[in-house]
Amino acid sequence: DIVMTQTPLSLSVTPGQPASISCKSSQSLLHSDGKTYLYWYVQKPGQSPQLLIYELFRRFSGVPDRFSGSGSGTDFTLKISRVEAEDVGVYFCMHGLHVPRTFGQGTKVEIK
Amino acid sequence: QVQLQESGPGLAKPSQTLSVTCTVSGGSISTSENYWSWIRQPPGKGLEYIGYISHTGNTDYNPSLKSRVTISADTSNNQFSLKLTSVTAADTAVYYCARDRGWGFFDYWGQGILVTVSS
Numbered sequence: 001d002i003v004m005t006q007t008p009l010s011l012s013v014t015p016g017q018p019a020s021i022s023c024k025s026s027q028s029l030l031h032s033d034g035k036t037y038l039y040w041y042v043q044k045p046g047q048s049p050q051l052l053i054y055e056l057f058r059r060f061s062g063v064p065d066r067f068s069g070s071g072s073g074t075d076f077t078l079k080i081s082r083v084e085a086e087d088v089g090v091y092f093c094m095h096g097l098h099v100p101r102t103f104g105q106g107t108k109v110e111i112k
Numbered sequence: 113q114v115q116l117q118e119s120g121p122g123l124a125k126p127s128q129t130l131s132v133t134c135t136v137s138g139g140s141i142s143t144s145e146n147y148w149s150w151i152r153q154p155p156g157k158g159l160e161y162i163g164y165i166s167h168t169g170n171t172d173y174n175p176s177l178k179s180r181v182t183i184s185a186d187t188s189n190n191q192f193s194l195k196l197t198s199v200t201a202a203d204t205a206v207y208y209c210a211r212d213r214g215w216g217f218f219d220y221w222g223q224g225i226l227v228t229v230s231s
Contacts, residue, residue, distance in 0.1 A: 001175075001176075035215075037215045037216060039216050039217070039218075041218070048208055048221040048222065048223055048224055049159065049208075049218070049221060050221070051217070051218060051219055054216075054217050055215075060219070092158070092159060094159075094216055095216065096215040096216020096217065097215075097216075099161070099163070099164070099172045099173075099174070100161045100163075100173075100174035100175065100176070101161040101216045102161065103158055103159040103160075103161070104158075105158050106158050106159075
């Protein structure tokens with residue numbers, strides 16, 4: 001199985017300030033079709049996970065443009081340019097290269 | 113708008129079988145290229161992928177659970193189900209059903225159902 005490792009595991013951010021989460025995979029997520037099958041999901045308090053970013057950098061429908069995904073191969077980053085109160089939650093990276101999909105441990109984002 | 117709703121007993125006894133059903137509305141489980149999936153989350157922990165059943169009835173499972181898992185579909189009721197045998201306390205979790213559009217693109221999730229394994 002591909003191991004997904006996130007850092008940090010928790011983050012406390014002042015509203016309006018940026019935040020960054022790192023995710024590393026144990027093998028490259030670049031497929032021969034040229035796409036990188038790396039996803040970011042957020043689980044807000046008391047809710048199911050929801051899709052934020054797919055295929056490394058593409059924002060899902062309705063996701064604000066303050067969220068961006070980047071990286072390549074085995075190293076990935078989710079950035080929030082200006083954190084808002086509604087961004088509180090646990091952020092998970094996940095690979096979609098094959099079954100089983102595997103998730104990072106999650107990064108809990110809190111507001112200072 | 114696709115909606116998924118899990119249902120089933122919230123309690124399972126050790127060594128017995130856990131069963132959860134996902135009812136899909138707003139779209140048919142037997143059309144277009146979708147992979148109807150199960151993911152679980154032990155209380156306070158991370159997400160674990162269980163497996164899927166495709167729109168054609170093909171299945172694939174997490175190898176760590178493969179010997180105990182069966183995912184099946186009831187197309188007449190637009191439902192798909194998870195059965196997990198020989199459960200232990202380690203199988204206590206919130207079980208989510210979700211639609212995978214392929215390659216891990218989970219765009220719709222159920223609200224989740226907590227299943228506790230306890231005697």
